[in-house]
Amino acid sequence: MTIVFYVIAAITVAGALAAMLLKNTVHCALALTVAFAGLAIQFLELDAQFAGFAQILVYIGAVAILVVFAILLTRGSETPKEGVFSKTWLAGLAIAAMVFAVLSWAVLNSTSSLPGDSPKPTVSVLEIGNALMGRYVLPLEIVAVLLTSALIGAVIVAKHEKGSAK
Amino acid sequence: MIKNADQIFVLLQHWIMSFFPSVLQPIVGVLLAVVTIICVFPALFAIAVLLERKGLGRMQNRFGPNRVGPLGILQPVADGLKSLTKEDIVPTSADAVVHFLAPVFLVVVVFMGYAVLPMGRNMTLVNMDAGLLFFFAMGASTELSVFMAGWSSRNKYSLLGAMRAVAQMISYEVPLLLSSLVVVMMTGSMNLGRIVDAQNQYSWGLPHWYIFTPWGFAAFLLYAIATTAESNRSPFDLPEGESELVAGYFTEYSGFKFALFFLGEYVGMLSVSGLGTTLFLGGWSAPFSFLTWVPSWIWFFGKVMMSICVFIWLRGTLPRMRQDQLMNFAWKFVLPLSLLNVFVAALWRFLGDGWARWGVCSAILLVAYFVMAKVGMKSEHFGPRSYRYAE
Numbered sequence: 001m002t003i004v005f006y007v008i009a010a011i012t013v014a015g016a017l018a019a020m021l022l023k024n025t026v027h028c029a030l031a032l033t034v035a036f037a038g039l040a041i042q043f044l045e046l047d048a049q050f051a052g053f054a055q056i057l058v059y060i061g062a063v064a065i066l067v068v069f070a071i072l073l074t075r076g077s078e079t080p081k082e083g084v085f086s087k088t089w090l091a092g093l094a095i096a097a098m099v100f101a102v103l104s105w106a107v108l109n110s111t112s113s114l115p116g117d118s119p120k121p122t123v124s125v126l127e128i129g130n131a132l133m134g135r136y137v138l139p140l141e142i143v144a145v146l147l148t149s150a151l152i153g154a155v156i157v158a159k160h161e162k163g164s165a166k
Numbered sequence: 167m168i169k170n171a172d173q174i175f176v177l178l179q180h181w182i183m184s185f186f187p188s189v190l191q192p193i194v195g196v197l198l199a200v201v202t203i204i205c206v207f208p209a210l211f212a213i214a215v216l217l218e219r220k221g222l223g224r225m226q227n228r229f230g231p232n233r234v235g236p237l238g239i240l241q242p243v244a245d246g247l248k249s250l251t252k253e254d255i256v257p258t259s260a261d262a263v264v265h266f267l268a269p270v271f272l273v274v275v276v277f278m279g280y281a282v283l284p285m286g287r288n289m290t291l292v293n294m295d296a297g298l299l300f301f302f303a304m305g306a307s308t309e310l311s312v313f314m315a316g317w318s319s320r321n322k323y324s325l326l327g328a329m330r331a332v333a334q335m336i337s338y339e340v341p342l343l344l345s346s347l348v349v350v351m352m353t354g355s356m357n358l359g360r361i362v363d364a365q366n367q368y369s370w371g372l373p374h375w376y377i378f379t380p381w382g383f384a385a386f387l388l389y390a391i392a393t394t395a396e397s398n399r400s401p402f403d404l405p406e407g408e409s410e411l412v413a414g415y416f417t418e419y420s421g422f423k424f425a426l427f428f429l430g431e432y433v434g435m436l437s438v439s440g441l442g443t444t445l446f447l448g449g450w451s452a453p454f455s456f457l458t459w460v461p462s463w464i465w466f467f468g469k470v471m472m473s474i475c476v477f478i479w480l481r482g483t484l485p486r487m488r489q490d491q492l493m494n495f496a497w498k499f500v501l502p503l504s505l506l507n508v509f510v511a512a513l514w515r516f517l518g519d520g521w522a523r524w525g526v527c528s529a530i531l532l533v534a535y536f537v538m539a540k541v542g543m544k545s546e547h548f549g550p551r552s553y554r555y556a557e
Contacts (some may be wrong), residue, residue, distance in 0.1 A: 015173070030264065031242055033310060052301040061306025065332055116479055123354060125295040125486070148505070151340070155497050 004045060012038030025071050033064040050125050169301035172461040174380040175202070176288050199291045199433045210471075211432040212242035217471075218478045225482035247370055249425035257320060257418050264318035269419065272311035276430050278303045280435045282360050286450045286463030297358040298350060301441055302343060305396065308434065312405075312415050315427070319418035327414025330489065331405035335396055342392035344383040344504040348511040349445045360439075362449030371455045375448040380527040381511040387447040388504045390476075393438040395496070397431060399477055401484035402492060439473035440466070441507045499542055506534050 001041040015034030022028045043052035086092070132140050172176065179198050183191045188513030216231070216239060223230025231238035256262055281299035284290040293299065309332050314327020350356055353364045368372045378380035395402040398414075416427040443449060447469050450462035487495070508529050517523035 001376050027264075029263075029379060030310075030314065048298040049294060050299065053303045056303035057299065057306050061303065062336070064314065065309050068310075068317075069329075069332070072317075072325075080333075122379060151501070151505070155501060 007039050008038055008045060012042065026068065029064065029067045029071060032067065033060055036060050036064065049129050049153075172287055172463075174461070174465065175286070185500065190443050194293070199497070200213050203291065203421065204277065207277070207280065207436055208429060210436055210467075211429055212246070214432055214436065214474050215245070215428075216242050217474065217483070221475070221478045225479075228414035246425070249394055252421040253424060255418075259320040260418060261318040261320070262441040264314050266423075267316035267420075268311050269416075269423045271314065273426050273433070274428040275307045275311065276303050276434045276437060279434075280440070282358055283437070283440045283444060284362050284442070285447055285466050286461070289450075289463060290361040292542075293357065293359050295355070295357050298346060298356040298361075301358075302339075302346075303438075304340065304343075305438070306436075308430070309429075312467055313488050319415075321418050323411045323413075324417045327405045327411045329415070331398060331415055332404060334398070334405060334492060334496075337493060338395035338402075338411065338500070341388050341496065341500040342396060344501070344508060345388040345392060346441075346445055348381055348385045348507055351508070351511050352376065352381075352515070356443075358444050358449075362444055362451065366446040366451035368455035373448050373451055373453060373455070375446065375451075377446045379514070380524065381507055381514055382446055382509070383505070384507045386442070386530050388474045388500055388507065389442055389446065391500055394477065395443065395492070397435045397438060398483040401487050402474060403481075403486060404489055404492060407486055427505055433475065435477060436470060438469045439477075442473060443469040450545055494542075499538055502538065503531075503534060507531065 012035050015036075015038055017033050019028045019035060022031060022070035036055065040052045040059070042053035043055055179195055182198060183195050186194045219241070220230040220238070231241040234240040234244045244399040256265055279301050281291045282294065282300050312331045312335070313328050316326075316331070319325070349361060353361045355361065356365075365373065365375050373377075377386045387455055400404050405411070408414070409440075411417070416424060419427060443466060448465075452458045452462075452465055463514040499536060513530075514523050514527050519528060
């Protein structure tokens, strides 16, 4: 645990907290992006290049934009007058606490099952590629077919709408 | 002597580093490289802007800038000074923090992309395995800054421009990634240095650039279309269409922040040109084997400036597209073709050496192109051209 880790962790947690606590929904989305970026830098700090850059590409490049679009297209980014807390906040709090408990239990257990001071594994992008093309080729292909069909499906849906409109 | 000219910047870096104690040397080396990138590309930006204004003037039958300095070549200096001294206006209702952060974020992210570009032999700042992924990760982050600029300005033109820009950039990012994927498939690496090395071979004096293969040529054209749209250049410049949206997402910016957006756009254009050069045009390798004695960085920057000239030429030639045309073009023409191109590249790989694969791959791509163009034109119901007013 270096000082870099603590700095990045502080930024990530601050971003996540700001995402919950800020009043303006768009500000929340932007703060969430800071948390995503913090996680990506955390991956890079652990020498996981692929995971880090994929995190930036997918979460900052696509998910953050999607969140922002959803906010802008559904209702105004203004704060509602009756406050941002829903009536069922107690149940929400309980569920959040339970999820946090389960996650932290899993994380704490996983460290005890690993040997204590194991050196950082160095996994290069090449090795990830080889593993994906070798051992995990079937799941990869299934995901690839699913995504490609989704892509083609999107095009067909767009084409169909145009045809029926005319 | 020739070898020294090729490596002059590397040697210069090592010479300056030798003045420092060995503990500091790595840091000094990186700092030097970063400072060089931050100085060289804005200088190229100034040249590109001048070239664009002069070239557009030429194409539109006017002079272009010709007052500042001989032939107007000092115009970028005057523009820079002007934007520095202008008042920085922030609208009262604007979201001041986000409004300030947007141009800063854009420029930082755009410059980060240069870290992985091989600009000459041994001239890569960070030679990492996931170089291409890093470049696209940085490129995708610019969308956020465009949105921040448009939303924080509290101006309907800005917001409309930002929405258009983000929709356009997301749509064209898919063909951008798919067209670059082909190169990764063929090289077997995402390391940009290795991609250049794979193209830096010659048979009969001609280079093995990827553009000289059917799939590479198709991928290059798709890449060029996608990057033109990504950098919001004409004919895809709807997000900043002057006739509709004043200046799109940076309408409410003035003074140096406006200059930063301008810089971000051009430096982004230079960086995607650099990536296109690296992926398809052989990076820093010479176009003929008898020209390999010319320093590698001359080839890289020459190719980048040629790409900029093509961008300018396109801007002077093509009219702006409509929003629905833009989206239809992305999702119904560019995307299916780039998907098909991935299959063609795989076919190329497994057909083995010989002339058969040239014929098969070219035929598939050409037939697909003509059929899709025909179908696309038919659904648009284009009839004979009719004139209402200009008879």
